[in-house]
Amino acid sequence: MKDLSLHILDIVENSIAAGAKNIKITIDEDTKKDLLILKIQDDGKGMNKKTLSKALDPFFTTKKVRRIGLGLSMLAQATRETGGSIDIKSKKGEGACITAIFVYSHIDRKPLGDITETLISLIATRGFDIDFIYKHYKNKHGFIFDTKVIKKKLKDVPVYNTLVINYLKNNLTKEFEKLKKRSNA
C-alpha cells in the first residue's frame, strides 16, 4: 500500500466483511507529540481469542479463497517502520477496534493519501446500508463527517446518488484544504 488512505480502505473492507453496520474512522495528527494515530472501530462480529492472537500473522486468514492475510500485517509493518505500533481490541460479537500509531515526522511514515477518494468509494458502494463516521484532527483543528446526519437530511434520496456523491466529494475536499491551511498558519 502506497499510502494510509489505501490502508484505511483495506481495514474498513475487513469491517464490512465482518458485518459491521457502523464504522468509525479517526485520524489524529498531533505534530507536537510527533504522532499520527489512526483508529478504526466497528460493530461487526468481532474476533475470538484465537483469531485475535493470529490477526497480525501474514500466514493466517479466515478467508477460504487464499491462505494468506496481509491487510493487518502490512498496516502493522507500516507503523513499525516509523517506530510506532498497532493495537487490536476485539471480542466475539462485540466488534473490533484497531489503533495504529505512527511517528509523525519519521521519513518512512506513509503519506495520508487521498482520504476523500477512500471515503467516497465506501459511501458510493456501501453507504446504503452502512454508516460511516469520519473524524480528522490536526492539532487543535478538525472536522467530523457522519453519514447518519447526511442520510437524515436526504430523507428518501439515497446517499449513493451521483449528485449527492459529487456534493460530498467537493465538501470533503474543501474541508481537507481548510484543515491544511489552518494548520500551516
Add this chain to the structure above:
Amino acid sequence: MKKLKIGDLEKIRDKVRRTANLRQGKAKARITIHMGTCGIAAGARTILTALMQEIDKKNIKDIIITTSGCAGLCSREPMATVEVTGKPPVKYVDLTKEKIIKILNNHALKGNIVSEYALAIGSERTH
C-alpha cells in the same frame, strides 16, 4: 468539533427528487470491483473512481456498482465481475482505467463481452 457543512444538501435532495423518475427502474447490470488487500494494493480504488466518474459523466442510471473481497487470484488484480441480467457473470483481470471504461461501455451497457480482458465466463456469482 466542527461538523462538515451540509447546508446545501436539501437543495441537492430536491434536485434529485425532481429527476427521480429518470433513475427508477431495474438495473441491467452489476459491476463488482474486488477490493481485497491485493486488489486495493494493485489499484482497485482507481478503477472504482474511474468507473464512477464515467457513470456520472454519461449520466448512466441502470448500472449498479458494488465491491467485494478478494476473488482468490491476487496476481491478476485489479479485478472486476460483470453480471448482466440473465447472463452468466464474467470476471475481468489486470484492469486499468481505460479497460474498465471499455468494459462498462461494451459489456455492461451493450451486452458484448470484452473477451481480451476476461479471465473466465460463468464463475461464481457475487450475490
